[in-house]
Amino acid sequence: MAKAEGAGRTALVTGASAGLGVAFARALAARGFDLVLTARREDRLAALAEVLRRxxxxxxxVIAADLADPAAPDALVRALAERGLAIDVLVNNAGYGIAETYARTPWEAQRDFLQVLVTAVAELTHRLLPGMLERGYGRIVNVASLAAFAPAVPGATLYAAAKAFVLRFSEFLAAEVEGRGVHVLATCPGFTRTEFHAAADMTQATDTIPGWQWQAAEAVAEEAVAAVMAGRGPVLVNGTVNRFAAGLLKYLPGGLVRRIAARHPLAKRARADAR
Ligand SMILES: NC(=O)c1ccc[n+]([C@@H]2O[C@H](COP(=O)([O-])OP(=O)(O)OC[C@H]3O[C@@H](n4cnc5c(N)ncnc54)[C@H](OP(=O)(O)O)[C@@H]3O)[C@@H](O)[C@H]2O)c1
Structure with a gap:
């Protein structure tokens, strides 16, 4: 029998207490990777760890961490070193949405948001990449979003910007490490069934979005893990419907796209909130 890709290797998944993070952990466990799970809710991480071991x-x-704390990525990497764990696969997945408009959201909340969705992604990558390059093996999955390509509509101001950062960061990093055994992928899910929309108090709007626009977290994670393991990328738009939407966005006139997008339930809600 062929050796499993993950045998003797370790993957770190951020945001592993819910949604896509759980699905990434499962997809990597199925390939034989040992895992390090991190998020704030340690009880959930411990329960998942037990199931995956079994x-x-x-x-x-399990290493609990609040990535809104600027000291967290360094502390996390030091905790890995203390346990003698070298990270071969990094999944920068932790993230959330802010339901309020940019103008009304306090700066402290925006600062924490940038710390979790942008700075922690860049810092964890920066701290773990040298080991991957030295060993000549690494896989980095950065969870971006279809929002990185979306037309500008009210709402999600910092979210779209943060995900555009993740996308461009991944593309340039992939070019930098090409040919050295390290594959970098920005995976861009559309609407995915997780706890994301409830956590951001968006379900009133997202409940009206038709079922065909949604993907299961397992499908997104499996597609992304398969792609990064095979060295495909550096950008993956998840699912056929989202790939079609992302393709259309490139060719349709900007004005028309914005008019269509303005009818989206989330854009309508943001306009109502802004008043
Ligand atoms: N669901 C979608 O439709 C969708 C679409 C495109 C992209 N995404 C992206 O997918 C990623 C995962 O989101 P999800 O949909 O799986 O949402 P989710 O079910 O709400 O899970 C979010 C995860 O992020 C962790 N997290 C949030 N704040 C954190 C913090 N300060 N420190 C450490 N961990 C933190 C949460 O853990 P704790 O609360 O335990 O800390 C949780 O494990 C995010 O980057 C999101 O932007 C989601």
Missing amino acids: DHGIAVA
Whole structure:
């Protein structure tokens, strides 16, 4: 039998207490990777770790961290070193939405948001990449979003900007490390069934979005893991519907796209909130 890709290797998944993070952990466990799970809710991480150890016979460590704390990425990497864990796969997945408009959201909340969705992604990558390059093996999945391509409509101001950063960061990093055994992928999901929309108090708007626009978290994670393992990328738009939408966005006139997007339930809600 061929050796599993993950045998003898370790993956770190951020935001592993819910949604896509759980699905990434499962997809990597199924390939034989040992895991390090991080998020704030340690009880959830511990419960998932137990299931994954039992189902896959892998080693799973739990390190709770609040990535809004600027000291967290460095502390996390030091905790890994203390346990003698070298990270071969990094999934920068932790993230959330802010329901309020940019003007009305306090700066402290925006600052924390940038710390989690932008700075922690860049810092964890920066701290873990040298080891991957030295060993000649690394896989980095940065969870961006279809929002990185979306037309500008009210709402999601900093979210779209943060995800555009993740996308461009991944593209340029992939070019920098090409040919050195490290693959970098920005995966761009559209609407995905997780706890994201409830956590951001968006369900009143998102409940009206038709089922065909949604993907299961497992499908997104599996597609992204398969792509990065095969060295495909550096950008993956998840699912056929989203790929079609992202393709259309490139060719339709900007004015028309904005008029269509303005009818979206989330854009309508943001306009109502802004008044
Ligand atoms: N769902 C979608 O439709 C969708 C679409 C495109 C992109 N995405 C992206 O997918 C990623 C995962 O989101 P999801 O949909 O799986 O949402 P989710 O179910 O709400 O999970 C979010 C995860 O991020 C963690 N997290 C949030 N704030 C954190 C903090 N300060 N420190 C550490 N961890 C934190 C949460 O853990 P704790 O609360 O336990 O800390 C949780 O594990 C995000 O980057 C999101 O932007 C989602």
